[in-house]
Amino acid sequence: MKPAFILAAVAALALLGFSTYEALYVAPTEALQGEVQRIFYYHVPCAWVAGLCFFFNFCASAWFLFRRNQAVDAFALASAEVGVVFCTIVLITGPLWARPVWGIWWTWDARLTTTFVLWLIYASYLILRKFATGGQGAVLGAALSIFGFADVPIVYFSIRIFRTQHPQPVIAGGENSGLEIHMLYAFLWNLLAFTILGLVIVWARYLVQRVDQAVEEAHKAAALRESAAGGAA
Amino acid sequence: MSVAPGFGTVLRMTIGKDLRMEWRSKDAINSMLFFSLLVVVIFSFSFDPTAETSREIAGGLIWTSFLFAAVVALNQTWARELRSQALDAFRVSPAPPNSLFLAKALGNMIFVTILECLMAPLFTMFYNLRALGNWKLLPVIAILGTWALVVNGTFFAAMSIRTRIRETLLPLILFPISLPALLAMVNATTAVLTGDYSPIIWIKLLTVYDVVFTTICLMLFGTVINAE
Amino acid sequence: MTTPAQPVATEAKVAVSLDSIVKFFGRFVALRNVTATFAAGRLYVILGDNGAGKSTLLRVMTGLLKPTSGAVKLLGEDPDDVNPRFGYMGHAPLLYDELTGVENLNYFAKLYGMDDHVVRDAIRTVGLDPDLDRRVGNYSQGMRQRMSLARSVIHNPEILFLDEPFSNVDVKSAHDMAALLGKMRDEGRTLFVVTHQPAVLEAFADEYIMMSSGQIVERREEHKA
Secondary structure (H helix, E strand, O other): OOHHHHHHHHHHHHHHHHHHHHHHHHOOOEOOOEHHHHHHHHHHHHHHHHHHHHHHHHHHHHHHHHOOOHHHHHHHHHHHHHHHHHHHHHHHHHHHHHHHHHOOOOOOOHHHHHHHHHHHHHHHHHHHHHHEOOOOHHHHHHHHHHHHHHHHHHHHHHHHHHHHHOOOOOOOOOOOOOOOHHHHHHHHHHHHHHHHHHHHHHHHHHHHHHHHHHHHHHHHHHHHHHHHHHOOO | OOOOOOHHHHHHHHHHHHHHHHHHHOHHHHHHHHHHHHHHHHHHHHOOOOHHHHHHHHHHHHHHHHHHHHHHHHHHHHHHHHHHOHHHHHHHOOOOHHHHHHHHHHHHHHHHHHHHHHHHHHHHHHOOOOOOOOOOHHHHHHHHHHHHHHHHHHHHHHHHOOEOOHHHHHHHHHHHHHHHHHHHHHHHHHHHHHOOOOOHHHHHHHHHHHHHHHHHHHHHHHHHHOOO | OOOOOOOOOOOOOEEEEEEEEEEEEOOEEEEEEEEEEEEOOOEEEEEEOOOOOHHHHHHHHHOOOOOOEEEEEEOOEOHHHHHHHEEEEOOOOOOOOOOEHHHHHHHHHHHOOOOOHHHHHHHHHOOOOOOOOOEHHHOOHHHHHHHHHHHHHOOOOOEEEEEOOOOOOOHHHHHHHHHHHHHHHHOOOEEEEEOOOHHHHOOOOOEEEEEEOOEEEEEEEOOOO
């Protein structure tokens, strides 16, 4: 395994350890919400990482449609998978946080709906890739990714418009709305830790995919060679 | 010697062919009609609201049933091409792929619109609907909304025929992407029915959605159809 | 049908050239480093066992399949650029069952920018009645294959690719079609025919191409008296 990767992985875990300590012990307890508020230190960074991954996937997909490069496709797949995982975490931690604090599991506000739609789009992306025949999954998935990327801002705005006409209490304030200084530190450390962690996991998944691709190529090369030997019958 | 065929000619011929074929076999129309009727009746049974409430929820119910009916149609159009494998003959010819896409999309548009024209009166009857707002906006909303569903649906149906789980994959991909359009359609319709607020912002959103996604579909269709 | 506009000057004009064509389906090698040139104006009969790669070769030559690696040139160009100059008759009839023969051909003629009047001639040339008001779905296999042949030549192509045109076809239809193919070759067209029934084309074939396991293993000229 590459030394750079090991270094990054160790750094990620170390950072995560530190940021967890910050989040669970150092940061003060929130006055109104109590201990459960600490989910915030995981929930928001995971959302950020998921968004980043999906953005990477869009860039890789667009690039892949121009230049059919296997490495780029591996990166697209890796970022999509990791994005879906982090998005799942967001969708689970969100309701867990909302229920005790605001009394409701879910509401169709702009942020939540957009997150859910993103999750649906990328879950269908993964299914499309898995079930496409031949080698078409990469191309079809890339096309879907373009659609998804165009759709997300429209989703966000459509719900915003909806909520101006059908207002509801907003479920959570903005990430930086009046955070006490120690909480802000804890939050930023976690943001950093999760970003590094996310990148490391994407990197790892990318490497695995590249190995898979190399194995496929090796099988193909072997099949090509053996026929050349036994084909001139 | 043959010449490159005109885009409009291919479009016209393909739509004509599809409509003629549909008229003869009545595959899609029959299943769509029956399914939609079923949906209208079931919804009417399950939700038996007062006149006040019915105007609130009718928009959602109507568009849900149109959506389900549209998915049935969308699966059918490409299934026909698959049966005859005529897609190969099309790809081998100099006809532009986008003309095929638009022809399929417009054909679907015609089918679904016919369906809507049949179902809307039924809904109006069952729910005793009366538009308190500007009813002339309803056809506009219907056209923009139906196109939003059909244009993406035709594209995704073309993609899903290349997978092993055709019919299941189409709604799976289509629904999340169509969410903002659905929201716009439902809210615009409700706005017109209840007269409580203006549907204009939703109509604008639908227009933007239609323009954006029609462009993306036309840009990417060639890639997808030749992805063998 | 009229003869193609471009006169075939010499035997040396190349219809199709293949350079190191490799095609994978997953891990299965369908075509292994196929390199060959095919001169124009000849009728090539492609033979081989099932899975030898005959249909795949045809699809690669028409541009329906892109090779995993290697280059295909049709009349010196990329297949996608010369669509009007070649015709393809696939294993499936590539016709719409719900339409009549004339309706089918009218549609395909329009895809090539041809006028309607060529349709009836094309149908007569393959020995069918253009006024037959029957849906293709109700045709016999022989009729369907003839109609598919008409569809593939309606735009007067210089090259014709046929994938098992005689499969499940009655003897008379097969012989009529074979004679038609021979006549087209005499007019200067190039034909590639994949078949399991080479006897039908015995009188007309110029060269036999034997394929096995994704390679061309033998090319045998037919010397006619």
